[in-house]
Amino acid sequence: MEQEGNQSLVEFWLAAINFEQHLRDKKGNYDSVEAQNDAIVLYDKYFSLQATCPLGCSDKIRFYVEHNICREEGPLPDCFRKPADIVFNVLEKNFLKPFLTSELYFKYLSELINTVQSVPSLLSRSRKSGSECSSISIHNTLLAMEDAAAPPRKIIHNVDDREMSIDSRQLYDPDSLWKRRQRTGLNFGRINAMGRFETDIEPEPGRKEESRITKVVRKLVNMEEDKAKEEMAWRIAEMIVKDITSLTLSAGEETQCDPEL
Secondary structure, eight states: OOOTTTTHHHHHHOOOHHHHHHHHHHTTTTTTTHHHHHOOOOOHHTTTTTTSSSOOOHHHHHHHHHHHHHHHTTTOOTTTTHHHHHHHHHHHHIIIHHTTTTTHHHHHHHHHHHHHTTTTHHHHHOOOOHHHHHHHHEEEEEEOHHHHOOOOOOOOSSSSGGGGGOOOOOHHHHHGGGGGGGGGTTEEEETTSSOOEEESSOOTOOOOOHHHHHHHOOOOOOOHHHHHHHHHHHHHHHHHHHHHHHHHHHHHHHHHHHHHH
C-alpha cells in the first residue's frame, strides 16, 4: 500500500476510529471545543480542498463531515463513521483479500508455523489435557493440606552471609581463628606484649550492667582483693623485666666494644 500511495487510507481509518473511541470513553463529558479542534485537524488533512492527504471522497461525503463537525454542541463521536466505513470496505476489497491469497502472506505464515514448531515448550503447553491440569490441581491441594498440618517452622532472620562462610585459610593457620572479630565468644582474654593476661569479662565502658560471666566470677572469687594483689604483682614483674632487659642490653654493648673479643 505504501508503494502504491494508499497508506493515507489506513492512517485515516485508524485516526477516525481512535477519535470516536476517545469521545465515547468520555461518555458525553468531553470538551466540545477541544473535540471540534481535533476534528478540524482530520478534516483539513483528508477532506478539505487543500488537503495534504486527500482520500478522493465526493462532495457529498465532504459536506456530510462538515455538517457533523460544525454543530453548536460540538462534533458527535461518530462524525467520521460514514467515511471510515467506506475506507474500510475499500481496504478489505482491494488490499486485504488480495494479500490473504498472495505468496507473501503464505511465506509469512510458513515462517510463523516453523517458528512455533521449533519451540517444543509452546507445543507442550498447548497440548496439555484437562486431566493433567486437574491432577496438578489435586497435587497442589494435597501439598497445601500437608503444609497446614505441619508444625510451624522456626525461621531465622537477619543472618549475615559472612557468618555462614568458612575461610579456608583458617584451616591451615589455627592462630587466625583467635584473631577473628568474634574472638570474644571464644576466649576470656588475651596476652599483651608484656606477657600480661588482659580479661574480656569486665563490662564495657559505656555499659552499666555486668555480663553473666562477670556475675558468676564475682560470686566465686573476691575480685577486689585479688585484683589489688594481682596489680601489685604485675608491677613488680614489670620492673624485673625492665631490669633484666637493661642488663642484657648493656652487657651486649660492652661485648661489642671489647677489642680483645
